């Protein structure tokens with residue numbers, strides 16, 4: 157039994173990678189076998205969690221184009237129960253090369269399906285766009301977790317993101333659910349933050365996580381040490397809030 | 413005589429739109445005829461500067477596919493010398509439809525070339541990706557202004573962005589120059605900010621603007637009022653820093 161959660165939002169810089177890394181780490185530390193898949197050619201999740209690639213290291217690119225089995229590309233992390241399928245710049249090529257392949261949207265789903273017995277959670281970090289890599293991730297996922305920065309442009313992008321999710325549900329992945337909306341970089345002193353948060357809860361009453369991720373400098377420092385915040389500074393508010401999030405995610409996905 | 417400047421960085425949320433809006437506004441207020449072109453299907457530059465579109469309003473999508481001349485799509489703003497070519501969600505379709513057209517990378521360049529007599533500056537806001545819309549913008553531009561958030565992931569993305577610019581220069585736009593690297597959301601109390609800033613100046617000694625954009629809540633509030641910060645709160649540090657930037661840009665592009 158495995159739960160595949162896609163972390164997506166076309167708006168840039170809202171905390172997708174920070175959430176993918178720290179949620180995966182918190183699930184791993186709690187004892188659940190977790191795989192973090194970096195679906196962004198920027199490779200921020202790969203470097204943020206401390207994986208160092210050489211020119212020969214296999215990545216998601218090689219796995220998607222069937223040049224290497226997933227198990228050969230997976231790398232270990234400082235957390236025993238957390239493994240990473242890394243990405244690098246080559247992944248940009250996959251968007252072009254997959255265009256000519258049959259069932260190109262199902263590529264990632266078919267690959268991850270074989271790993272369901274090995275991992276309890278599979279977390280997918282997406283780039284800030286709605287291209288073929290994000291479509292592959294949304295097709296492979298059981299649910300979508302949407303990080304939302306509490307800023308003006310955040311609400312604008314939400315409608316078109318939900319329209320895209322509806323399209324994916326109609327054409328590619330009928331069971332795609334919404335895991336929840338996560339308020340990120342929340343600064344309690346900032347009036348705009350409260351206004352955006354109230355608006356989001358009004359429009360999506362059942363779907364906003366109780367856990368709120370505060371703006372916390374330790375979260376932006378931890379990737380420069382190649383560590384999830386839970387290992388970098390476990391007592392900081394950033395680490396606490398991601399542990400709360402992991403708790404909520406585990407509770408709502410408890411296998412009955 | 414016109415100068416076309418493209419605001420680009422594949423990393424998301426680094427201040428591309430905030431820079432495009434506020435640099436354009438500062439240039440317009442200083443008396444230079446300026447056109448802001450929103451090349452992002454998110455349409456943040458369009459809404460952030462207060463343009464309200466109806467379902468019938470022509471946008472960059474219609475202009476790119478030659479269904480309407482640019483002059484019919486351009487909208488006025490609260491600043492006499494600043495006009496906007498807006499974008500909305502339809503623009504996503506352009507990435508697909510342009511694929512089948514001859515000289516698809518030169519579309520925007522050919523359209524803007526006709527406007528060189530009308531505008532002293534044309535500022536292009538790009539989405540956080542390196543797809544056909546960003547390629548069109550880089551091909552149409554005289555120079556690229558790169559906003560850089562002073563955070564760990566900023567440096568990572570810079571190398572691949574500069575490689576892309578080199579490719580564009582080799583194949584599509586031989587005169588493409590770098591206008592400069594702009595440090596954004598700078599928080600003087602944060603050690604990491606200073607470290608990243610020092611690193612950027614070390615690698616690119618001549619190319620970092622003197623103007624530094626501070627993290628300033630007025631910059632994130634102004635789009636919710638549909639105003640550039642120069643009109644929303646002219647005395648705040650955010651407005652001052654963008655006026656300084658406009659001064660530097662105007663000085664380095666002084667027509668001799």
Ligand SMILES: Nc1ncnc2c1ncn2[C@@H]1O[C@H](COP(=O)(O)OP(=O)(O)OP(=O)(O)O)[C@@H](O)[C@H]1O
Pocket residue numbers: 167168169170171172173174175196200282283284340341342369370371372373375376377379394422423424425540563564565
């Ligand atoms: N809660 C937080 N507090 C402070 N800084 C944060 C927080 N969350 C993320 N950051 C920082 O903000 C920046 C943007 O976050 P991140 O890179 O995770 O966003 P993203 O949505 O993955 O961006 P992209 O759209 O480029 O993929 C990063 O430099 C990150 O370290």
Ligand SMILES: Nc1ncnc2c1ncn2[C@@H]1O[C@H](COP(=O)(O)OP(=O)(O)OP(=O)(O)O)[C@@H](O)[C@H]1O
Pocket residue numbers: 166167168169284307308309423424425426427428429430431452456538539540596597598625626627628629631632633635650
């Ligand atoms: N100097 C600043 N101080 C405070 N907030 C800022 C600053 N610059 C930008 N912001 C806010 O940070 C968020 C990201 O900025 P912006 O949307 O301009 O980035 P972007 O690079 O255009 O994002 P995208 O990659 O999605 O296009 C916005 O909510 C914006 O209002």
Ligand SMILES: [Mg+2]
Pocket residue numbers: 172173174196200282283
């Ligand atoms: Mg990311």
Ligand SMILES: [Mg+2]
Pocket residue numbers: 428429430452456538539
């Ligand atoms: Mg933008």
